[in-house]
Amino acid sequence: KTPVPVAEYLFRRLHEIGIRSIHGVPGDFNLVALDYIPKAGLRWVGSVNELNAAYAADGYARTKGISALVTTFGVGELSAINGVAGSFSEHIPVVHIVGCPSTISQRNGMLLHHTLGNGDFNVFANMSSAISCDTARLNKPSEIADQIDHALRECWIRSRPVYIMLPTDMAEQKIEGARLDTPIDLAEPKNGVEREDYVVDVVLKYLHAAKSPVILVDACAIRHRVLEEVHDLVEKTQLPVFVTPMGKGAINESHPAYGGVYAGSGSRPDVANRLESADLVLSIGPLKSDFNTAGFSYRTSQLSSIDFHSTHCTVRYSEYPGVAMRGVLRKVVERVDLSKLSRPTSPEVANEVAKNRDSSETITQAFFWPRIGEYLKEDDIVVTETGTSNFGIWDTKYPRGVTGLTQILWGSIGWSVGAAQGAALAAKDMGVDRRTILFVGDGSFQLTAQEVSTMIRHNLKVTIFLIYNEGFTIERFIHGMEAEYNDISRWQYTEVPTVFGASDKQVRKFVIKTKDELDKLVTDKEFNEAGGLQFVELWMPKEDAPRVLKITAEIAAKNNAKM
Amino acid sequence: KTPVPVAEYLFRRLHEIGIRSIHGVPGDFNLVALDYIPKAGLRWVGSVNELNAAYAADGYARTKGISALVTTFGVGELSAINGVAGSFSEHIPVVHIVGCPSTISQRNGMLLHHTLGNGDFNVFANMSSAISCDTARLNKPSEIADQIDHALRECWIRSRPVYIMLPTDMAEQKIEGARLDTPIDLAEPKNGVEREDYVVDVVLKYLHAAKSPVILVDACAIRHRVLEEVHDLVEKTQLPVFVTPMGKGAINESHPAYGGVYAGSGSRPDVANRLESADLVLSIGPLKSDFNTAGFSYRTSQLSSIDFHSTHCTVRYSEYPGVAMRGVLRKVVERVDLSKLSRPTSPEVANEVAKNRDSSETITQAFFWPRIGEYLKEDDIVVTETGTSNFGIWDTKYPRGVTGLTQILWGSIGWSVGAAQGAALAAKDMGVDRRTILFVGDGSFQLTAQEVSTMIRHNLKVTIFLIYNEGFTIERFIHGMEAEYNDISRWQYTEVPTVFGASDKQVRKFVIKTKDELDKLVTDKEFNEAGGLQFVELWMPKEDAPRVLKITAEIAAKNNAKM
């Protein structure tokens, strides 16, 4: 009754589920579809390349909830695939739309550009299926609306990328638009009541009996959107609450119950002590990867653990498949009997600046990260990169409302530059005035530097701290401290924004070599309140690394060498 | 008897087959292996990112015959995969070595960084297997030498990428080194004599009977290394010889028998005429993709064609599987009876500068490409990018010995910047003093701009002509002439090399806006003889495209829209 073109249907659905900007790069197989982006009230980002676009979409989704990426067949999608794989690995919902040759060309096995020359038009979709939770090939108009709705629902609920293949001859096919009046159902399936109650009882039994229970919040609590439940749990119980490196930012670090970052032997002693002597750890959304656990160095026992996942819960060694954490947590909050609860105190967390200020002028890693904690403000978005910054940030205490973005599991360098662009754009799209602050190593920055161009193009508010330490310091600590392969070229980093199109009004540049210069910069009013792009080249020693990076690197090297 | 570490074995084999520089980016899963690169007499390139590294390896292989690329598990290899897919599509032999977690970690399904978090360590290798002609997982020391030798042989003979997965705990395992005394056998399998003679007889029968036979040289003649046979055939028969766009550079364009570029309706009328009225086309290494045929617009008949492939030959409609072109061509050269041969004349080919010089100052596409033909010198390496340059170059007549690098089938933009770096490095490694000249669009350049940094790092001799036409002109001609998505940010292009580390001595910069400025530049002695990097920002109109691009774009748009 209300026929709409497929492309319009798709983009209106994206708008409906909260997306406002579309990342990607044009190509002749997606051009016609792109015409429908502004019509659906969406912004075309116009990314500089597809990998950066994928990283940016990842950062956008981490900030706004979900995102979309449009690429072209073969060349575009494969350029992006590492970024999308990262979103899969890290549970980020990204809708990847690939404009592909017409169904007619496909059927005829035409020898087209952007193919392997073998007439196989499914090979790239097959590659992507390994890193997508749904793959939709939009080949038949009668099925397309269903396919799109299903894919978007899967993307949201499973919090992972989906892959949508849109042939050129389908982009403007008309499908029934009346469906658009009914929003896609994004509600998570509810747990069976009996089953859920059973698990809640078990949890409460252990919780009420525990002498020193604590809460540990990890990545999947953020990714599967149970932070409200977790905050209510903390608020109500006032139990000591800790975060893992991937969970950092999930908890208000100014809350009296907040106790710090736990990562086994990478933790501060008082944190390790409290966690490892607890007789019950409510572990919410755990994702125990090597770098998230300082090399698998937890010394907690499964006998005193309850793990809450998006697909199941595990109490000690008992598994409860199909019981998702949200419902359980909600009921635990409602039903917990505070009178039966033992409440140990939390270790105190502070930015230990004075303690780490040695007498040298040099900005050491030990000094820098707590110092940055004092510079950060409520609701900042903080992006850190694989390298010294991902580990240094453990020693930064966040103000309330800070969102922390890291890619600790996938760990693809260069990601943070794209992610910062996406995050800042998301904040802009949400109409909130948050600062996006990026900490990126000089090595990582080189991989994706041109994403700064997109920041400028959209006038985004980003402050970039580029850690200038002459190369791959994290790698040096794993292997090859002096090796040539860990060196990089010396760029004129502060000139990068100018070259990528920023006028002098659009960017402010700084070279910071000493503690005093740093102090002055981060207390400067203008610096703190800047509305646009700022670029800080920050000198740090080549052979200096945060405490926990040294520990983790040593374990990684041993693991690699083990025969 | 002479135990050598696996990494040493591998890199010594790479040296043996002609590789001198290894492209790639370090990661903790490949660091230990990298230590063996200098020991094997190889140079580590230290690329800025993996996609650029893959593009560069592609360019290196096109120039030096074969190349290698080292990445790290997951993040690194997937970043490179689009580049390697291009090498697969275009028949370029690239050895892709991926440092991966130890066999022990794999067996234990450890939750490591750079994984999808699902314990699956084969998922990336499986993705790569679709774009590799051999996949070797080096897990058992006793099999490794065989696996390596086999992979390298396949890579060379089939002229396509191979994938080698090297676990950290295997890099230093000792294997028998005595094998290294015997070089890998890279000889192509010979055709069966009787079969081959049969095909030669058929070919000669048609050739001797033809009234107006011509030769058409395409991509696979270059890729499967039969240019010597082709040159001998031309020399002996003096038959008119043409090239396709992907075959451009295969034939000495100053040779009297050379007749120009054939691509159906994209050809100059006299060329189209000669080809399409020929009663026999000896088509050597044909690869009839859309952009290589100006949108499938050949008007030749299979009834008057003999196709020579690396795996078979086809005479009219008769197929001869298993008969590779090399042996057949060699015998045709030996046995052709010149007294029975009709030899039509070739169309004349010239750089039509005067004819295309209109009275405006503007550098038009029509003017530029023939003009460049006069600037080029013998043995130059010319790299062109998907966009106006790939089509414009059809109107450039190459001097003798010019190598033309294009990626017409895969067509991934940004490729040319990496490929130019790889080609220039290959020339350097070969100890020859060739100029590498890159023509790249402003849009394409933005994707991989930082590869200029690698050119500087290795002091490569590259002249870059950046076609500044404010965006994606080729796309404009396909769809969306005025569309915002075809616009790009204005960069300070000429400052790019400086920002990426070039001193004023290392780079010369030019902004060229008029025909006169261009004339002056390309006739300047210093410009012509420069030993390092030169960067030319070349202004061309936004809505101007080479003649053949307009034709091809129209056909592509129609193809896409067909319902």
Ligand SMILES: Cc1ncc(C[n+]2csc(CCOP(=O)(O)OP(=O)(O)O)c2C)c(N)n1
């Ligand atoms: C795409 C990708 N390629 C390679 C790696 C391996 N890698 C991990 S960290 C790192 C070096 C990072 O150096 P830098 O950003 O300078 O950080 P820092 O010096 O602060 O440690 C490299 C090369 C990776 N993780 N991802």
Ligand SMILES: Cc1ncc(C[n+]2csc(CCOP(=O)(O)OP(=O)(O)O)c2C)c(N)n1
């Ligand atoms: C990796 C990749 N992404 C997207 C495309 C689609 N595409 C083909 S050509 C082109 C524009 C090239 O523009 P430019 O380099 O400026 O060339 P020109 O203006 O000379 O045509 C684009 C976006 C592609 N081929 N490869």
Ligand SMILES: [Mg+2]
């Ligand atoms: Mg560094």
Ligand SMILES: [Mg+2]
């Ligand atoms: Mg352009």
